[in-house]
Amino acid sequence: MALPVTYIQVVAVERVTPRTARITFEADALDDSVGRTPDQQIKLCFPKPGRTEPVLPGGGDDPTGWYQAYLAVPEDERPWMRSFTVRGRRPGTRRLEVDFVLHGDGGPASAWADRARPGDRLGMVGPSELYARPVPLATAVAGADWVLLAGDETALPAIATLLAALPAGIRAVVYAEVADEAERQPLATPADLTVRWVYRDGAAPGGPLTDAVRAADLPGGTPFAWLAGEASAVRAIRRHLVEERGLAKASVEFAGYWRHRLTQDDAPTAEDFADAQEKLAQAG
Structure with missing residues (x-):
């Protein structure tokens, strides 16, 4: 089972509550299964300062091997990686929705989401049973x-x-x-x-x-x-x-x-x- 790795680009940002931003992404590649079942977990990769998109290692059949490749990226280029749940999938498209909690403490995901605009790019790993099994x-x-x-x-x-x-x-x-x-x-x-x-x-x-x-x-x-x-x-x-x-x-x-x-x-x-x-x- 391959571990999906792709880039995703912001197409819309909505504040669903004062502290929650729902961001719609268009994926460069997206498996048909994404967003079709509940509680699908993904990992998002955020670029380090000075970069417009994260350095993203390739995918593979071994999550440990992928993670070792991630760690091999020089520290000043290695993206921050955080886990999220797919909130929704736009039928018939490569678009998916992810909710971000804006907690205002300077964390990389919250800080990025607070200023996200259409065209901004992240990396996405998963979803995959290799690191997160579906809820039965x-x-x-x-x-x-x-x-x-x-x-x-x-x-x-x-x-x-x-x-x-x-x-x-x-x-x-x-x-x-x-x-x-x-x-x-x-x-x-x-x-x-x-x-x-x-x-x-x-x-x-x-x-x-x-x-x-x-x-x-x-x-x-x-x-x-x-x-x-x-x-x-x-x-x-x-x-x-x-x-x-x-x-x-x-x-x-x-x-x-x-x-x-x-x-x-x-x-x-x-x-x-x-x-x-x-x-x-x-x-x-």
């Missing part, structure tokens, strides 16, 4: 009485695509943490949906979401749970669901998208390694 949504939902989706604003693109893919009639409960009421987004689904918006209002990320799920009066029966967002919050919610609510580990999909006070350029922590090992074991 159909199988999981078939064995569940209801669905729980919980995450912060970084998880909203994935939550939106998962909700759109749910079958009609199944009950779905979403807990979504955002900065404040202005960051709410519409979520469409054929499912029977309940959304609980959780506002940080200046609190540390992840804490309000964790507290809200712990205090939640959740439906009875056996759920399928999907969790994503700040890593320590995801870890705490998963532990609560398994140890205190009695959910089977196999019925909880989880992903730590980001780490408070750390970036993707920082070394993994011991907890990051433990999460990765458990996800590998669960996938196997």
